[in-house]
Amino acid sequence: MSRREDRLLLGWDIGGAHVKACLLQGGALRDIAQWPCPLWQGMEHLDAALVQARSRWSQAWNAGVEHAATMTGEMVDLFEDRAQGVAQIALRLARSLGPSLRLFDADSVWCEPRDAGANWRGIASANWSATARVLAPRIADAILVDIGSTTTDLIPLRAGRVAAQGTSDAERLVTGELVYQGVVRTPLCALGPRVPWRGGTANVMNEFFATTADVHRLAGELDPAHDQAGTADGRGKDAPATRQRLARMVGRDACDASEAEWLALARWWKDAQVREIQAQLQRVADAAGLPADAPLVGAGCGVFLAADIARRCERPFLRYAQVALAAPPQDAALAAWADVCAPAVSVALLASARE
Template structure:
């Protein structure tokens, strides 16, 4: 799963989402040394991504070094800052390439790891491919499994058989049709997306079609979500 490299001292794995950016630091022996998630409301502008990159450099000064390698997945290309997903991929790639240098590769599924200059043509393989990156790595450790990845916004349900990812859908649209992608997460899902009617105070009530509460409120009340997140 690792991009081609000449045994760099450090590598950074990025997942650029529409609401958060996750970055991990890995040493030359593939040991994960540190992982951090930062809020990044990308729909409000690319300046939020640049501020997050500043935070990465502040936490890990070695991320600026030419010897550091950066490997990226993304889902942020779908936010409504961009006219379409192709534009989103191009914009995110350009922003990262400007700050991270040439030792930068983007995960593109079966197409491998693409350099920034190849991403405009390969945007379909790059857009929202993080689920496949996760599943392909898990498949090397667990040849038969059902991977359930629950995030802030969505849940991925991915079958793995005989060391292969055998999801019926290959794109977000296909996985929405197959039920392998569910828009239900632990932070950003409005409660009206979970239930239409609930029992409360001895009566059955309609649920407001509003953003007054989300699943984050539920998981904070149950003690399962740190208020920091």
């Protein structure tokens, strides 16, 4: 990859539910986009997202844009195992994006697509590592709190280095550095077996009746632009439909309680999620020996939860774009999208620094 002032580079984060991408020009952030990609339903969804990206950035494509990618989509059950997933996604990307494509490999930093099958362990679900590598030299002690639609990454940064104990998803689930909860796709029954109800408590139904998107949407905190996944019942995302899904969780209909009661229940579920992530964060901070005043660096479409956790922990709070970008965009919307798509931005920044 060459160095030049007008160099164009697209960074990609290929997830199991979304494709995220950003455009850098001369190392500066120019544009970011996200598309739904329910990869478990078939590779045609990845193809469709890539077509949309090519349409959005046709001028850059025609000018010879370079590509750098990371992925988590290999985890979906479309594939027999993660090795097959990495290899097949790499092949599909190479066919669409061309010979300039490099894959982020947490072990060796970069990998040719043709070598992805052999090096799948370093490529699989390594997007958190790209983000942490960008942040670590820019901030001495901190914790990256990247809360996405599906998962949360809690990555300690110590003395300018990535201090994560785990590398794979399996290891990070053990250390608490990976919390399998997000602000859109997590089934509500995962947040606790009992909820408060009219002065007492009630069991919840362990069914896919509602998700965390319903909670954060009703509470008015989930940006509609990030609310891209389908609902549990396939119905609308308006307030009445959202309340009906919450009601099913406790064996009721929306008409059985007031709007204020359903909002109170949604806020309880939000609080339950915050408490769980906060407890895991404390475990990670203690293991890394981070000082009590080390800031949290928030990222992901759940950055509003990261800010809430920072307040509860009485830690300073910074957003990814503030730390990662030498010149954060003046456009507030673009800066916010940089937070949401931090791994895509990070893999682009790492690639732009490469000769």
